Amino acid sequence: MKDKNLHIIQKVIANIGRFLLAASFIFSGFVKAVDPLGFQYKIQDYLTAFGMASWFPSFFPLLGGIVLSAIEFFVGISLFFGTRRTLASSLALMLMIVMTPLTFYLALFDPVSDCGCFGDAWVLTNWETFGKNVILLLAAIEAFRYRTMLTRFISVKMEWLVSLYTLFFVFTLSFYCLDRLPVLDFRPYKIGKNIQEGMTMPEGAKPNVYESIFILEKNGEKKEFTLDNYPDSTWTFVDTRTILKEKGYEPAIHDFSMMDLNTGDDITQDVLTDMGYTFLLVAHRIEEADDSNIDLINEIYDYSVEHGYKFYCLTSSPEEQIELWKDKTGAEYPFCQMDDITLKTMVRSNPGLMLIKNGTILNKWSDEDIPDEYVLTDKLENLPLGQQKMVSDAHTVGYVFLWFIIPLLLVLGVDVLVVRRRERKFARRKLQEEALKAAEAQKLTDSAQELADNAQKPTDNAPMSVDNSNEMKP
Known part of the structure; x- marks a missing residue:
């Protein structure tokens, strides 16, 4: 009885850990898959922070990000349905063994502001991320240790089809969002947002306090200085960086600034307040x-000039x-300079197109979706x-969920109606055969x-023996 209760407890713990891991990995893999460029930028931040940017080819951050998001999603789905239990629990444990000490290092030294484990959908501090990973590591250990106790929802014969479709779905989603734009936009520049409102500080809110650190060199020696102790002109400027000295309120949009290269003026407010x-x-x-669609871009600029719109x-x-x-392109439109990170945040395409009115974002297009002359047949009004x-x-x-779940429901239907019925029929036949063999043996x-x-025992037809001992002899 004691062993039976222990077995039940172990099974419950393993399955609780399994579902906790499944939820985390599915969410993490999905939000990365819908924004592959965003995860690429985060990996580039990691490589730069650790001085490893030159170690890998230029395509590695993007390809590595897509593959990692696919692995996370695959592990999450496998753990949820109880398929590929050894593989899924092993991958989950390996990922957590790597990520937990890494996030502990990030929490201690803060080389990257956030780990990007949930993309822009849910931004955690480095210490929050480390705490989350400690819990997931414990869950991964239990799920791997008692992997044979994980409840299955898909038969062994059909699990290969679920695994194959899961990988097909997540890779297709990633490449679609890479070619177009993310189907879900978690950034402050999503359609319908007003840029100027996103830049507004609430009344009485205290802003962040930053400090500039200057790296200077003299006689081969490099030192860091602030404005308070900035040295004389005998020191040579090397680099500068800005650090957050005191945390305050930070608006969703805090670095949107348009500097017109023709005039040198800041035209941000003129553009954002234009009706x-x-x-x-x-x-x-x-x-x-x-530059493959540069002709369409030039046509839109001509269209803007014709109808009096700014570009x-x-x-x-x-x-x-x-x-x-x-x-190279014959571009005649005016240029403005802006912060690189801001531009990457605005549109996940290089180039990408955005339409605004009175500071409100009306629409966004990737390079592959730029409107053509067949659409721009009249004034925008x-x-x-x-x-x-x-x-x-x-x-x-809901739409993406249906694209994923409907084929899986078909697989589950086939699994229940065909595979498992066949297994039950085979089991009944085997029992019948065993019963027949037992009857024949009996x-x-x-x-x-x-x-x-x-x-x-003697039978009635057996011959009787005759005693001739008393017969008379001649």
């Missing part, structure tokens, strides 16, 4: 931007790269394109016993 339409071509690095290209690239872009695109995260999540046993019994 007309403004197209913003976002190319965070103009030298890396895709700006926002980039963080230096002026010499902008001039090369103009020579008279076109659906000029209206704010209706976006519902709940509907999007019949043979009875026959043998009957023959043995008959051999031990």
